[in-house]
Amino acid sequence: MEPILRIENLSKSFTLHNLKKQIKAVDAINFEMQEGEFVGITGKSGSGKSTILKSIYRTYVINEGNIWYLSKKFGRINLAEASEREIVYLRKQEIGYVSQFLNVMPRTTARELVEQAIVEMGNTNFLAEREAEKMLSHFELDEELWDSYPATFSGGEKLRLNIARAMVKRPRLLLLDEPTASLDHASKRKVRELMEQLMREGTTMLGIFHDLEFMKNLCHREYNMNAGHFASVR
Amino acid sequence: MNEQDTPILSINNLSKQFGPGCAHCRTGEADRLIKNYCPKCGAVYACQQISFDLYPGEVFGIVGESGSGKSTLMQCLYFDQEVSGGEAYIRTYKNGKVNLFGESSQQKRYIRNHQMGKVYQNPILGLRMGFSSIGNIAEKLIAAGSRDVGSMEARGRELLEHVNIPSRRMKEPPKNFSGGMQQRVQIAKALSNNPPILLLDEVTTGLDLSVQASVLDLIKQLQRELNISIIIVSHDLGVIRMLADRTMVMLDGKVIEYGLTDQILEDPQHRYTQQLVHSLL
Numbered sequence: 074m075e076p077i078l079r080i081e082n083l084s085k086s087f088t089l090h091n092l093k094k095q096i097k098a099v100d101a102i103n104f105e106m107q108e109g110e111f112v113g114i115t116g117k118s119g120s121g122k123s124t125i126l127k128s129i130y131r132t133y134v135i136n137e138g139n140i141w142y143l144s145k146k147f148g149r150i151n152l153a154e155a156s157e158r159e160i161v162y163l164r165k166q167e168i169g170y171v172s173q174f175l176n177v178m179p180r181t182t183a184r185e186l187v188e189q190a191i192v193e194m195g196n197t198n199f200l201a202e203r204e205a206e207k208m209l210s211h212f213e214l215d216e217e218l219w220d221s222y223p224a225t226f227s228g229g230e231k232l233r234l235n236i237a238r239a240m241v242k243r244p245r246l247l248l249l250d251e252p253t254a255s256l257d258h259a260s261k262r263k264v265r266e267l268m269e270q271l272m273r274e275g276t277t278m279l280g281i282f283h284d285l286e287f288m289k290n291l292c293h294r295e296y297n298m299n300a301g302h303f304a305s306v307r
Numbered sequence: 308m309n310e311q312d313t314p315i316l317s318i319n320n321l322s323k324q325f326g327p328g329c330a331h332c333r334t335g336e337a338d339r340l341i342k343n344y345c346p347k348c349g350a351v352y353a354c355q356q357i358s359f360d361l362y363p364g365e366v367f368g369i370v371g372e373s374g375s376g377k378s379t380l381m382q383c384l385y386f387d388q389e390v391s392g393g394e395a396y397i398r399t400y401k402n403g404k405v406n407l408f409g410e411s412s413q414q415k416r417y418i419r420n421h422q423m424g425k426v427y428q429n430p431i432l433g434l435r436m437g438f439s440s441i442g443n444i445a446e447k448l449i450a451a452g453s454r455d456v457g458s459m460e461a462r463g464r465e466l467l468e469h470v471n472i473p474s475r476r477m478k479e480p481p482k483n484f485s486g487g488m489q490q491r492v493q494i495a496k497a498l499s500n501n502p503p504i505l506l507l508d509e510v511t512t513g514l515d516l517s518v519q520a521s522v523l524d525l526i527k528q529l530q531r532e533l534n535i536s537i538i539i540v541s542h543d544l545g546v547i548r549m550l551a552d553r554t555m556v557m558l559d560g561k562v563i564e565y566g567l568t569d570q571i572l573e574d575p576q577h578r579y580t581q582q583l584v585h586s587l588l
Contacts, residue, residue, distance in 0.1 A: 087574070088576075089581070090577075090578035090581055090582075091582065091585070131567060131570060132567070132569045132570050132573050132574060133573065134570060134576060157552075157553050157565070157566065158362060158553075161365075161552050161553070161567070179549070180520060180524055189531075192531075
């Protein structure tokens with residue numbers, strides 16, 4: 074079967090003009106993922122884990138290599154060279170990204186935030202309301218918080234909201250950048266349940282986790298990174 | 308191709324220069340200018356070969372420091388300035404086959420009144436400060452061909468309510484209003500003819516934070532509800548991050564970088580963009 078994601082020779086370095094310096098983040102990475110697979114990336118801080126995810130999401134512009142993604146709409150597409158319009162479409166419809174930081178719109182309530190994610194995909198407001206409530210209650214976000222602004226939420230609450238927003242779209246490919254980094258056990262369990270559910274529904278996931286225990290019983294495969302390279306595969 | 312994939316507005320090689328230029332600066336050599344200025348004859352090349360596409364329902368951001376040519380570009384797009392060269396096409400005007408800059412001034416006025424709305428940084432440029440607010444809206448509606456007073460008043464009322472101007476103050480002139488309210492009246496006026504394209508030039512600059520927030524919320528809401536295409540010029544990266552999907556960075560009259568907004572902010576390529584992003588508080 075054709076892989077849903079194939080990374081060929083991915084290299085990324087940052088040119089810092091003011092320091093006249095080049096920093097190599099990731100060097101000649103190769104791997105592929107089949108549809109429905111869950112692949113984990115581990116490694117020290119600064120080893121290049123997030124760079125891979127951000128390159129796939131096109132937050133970073135890579136220097137070399139190809140990122141072949143099998144899209145429902147476009148077929149096989151190189152995310153490194155796709156037009157910005159295509160990327161905007163894919164982000165809305167097919168590829169999700171969850172980070173440990175909540176990037177919220179100011180003055181948007183938790184409920185609106187999740188609803189917008191669904192409306193963005195072209196769904197009706199009615200469906201959005203229903204799905205958003207389902208997702209918010211799944212994450213046991215206090216009902217009192219649904220209509221307040223996330224700026225005042227605790228770290229764990231923000232994170233749960235962030236994950237809810239990405240997961241409610243049921244993306245084809247979900248990129249997870251340490252989504253459980255600051256969660257307590259109960260919240261981690263919730264995230265885990267939802268990931269398992271997404272796996273059952275066939276979502277492909279590529280994730281970075283610090284919590285090795287959490288990752289071990291979930292991932293099909295695991296890459297360990299060191300200084301921009303894959304050091305080991307399990 | 309479906310409608311969403313065809314640009315609503317296409318700009319090709321738009322150029323605007325002030326002054327006739329001389330033998331030195333017309334050569335086209337890269338180092339002939341100091342920034343955008345010819346040291347020999349004093350000609351200013353405010354916009355040089357600017358090209359981009361605007362798609363239906365998208366918010367397109369333009370950032371750059373003062374003097375980079377952002378506002379001149381917006382003025383050219385709204386025909387406030389005559390361009391020196393280049394082409395512009397709007398899909399909903401003569402099927403996107405006619406260069407807008409080549410049209411007669413009468414046609415340009417038509418395009419302005421039917422296809423576009425613009426909100427200026429300075430409300431004095433966009434509003435008649437001594438007319439009533441609702442009269443300001445009627446002015447644009449009359450320009451777009453409305454003649455029925457009743458329906459114009461209804462439309463004006465509806466728009467002003469939409470931008471949260473209380474109905475008891477609709478007959479008041481904008482000069483009585485606060486800066487944020489004036490900006491909201493401008494937005495209502497710009498939207499009155501249901502244009503497919505809205506041009507926003509530094510609309511939140513100079514407003515205090517809470518007023519700025521209410522104007523931004525309004526823009527966001529309008530974009531979602533009306534699916535209007537917006538070009539927003541700002542030197543505030545926070546505003547751009549909040550609103551724009553794609554962003555273009557200008558410096559000395561040239562485009563130095565295009566990209567997805569998060570990419571521009573997290574992985575800027577050009578020396579100047581890096582400096583700009585690193586100056587963010």
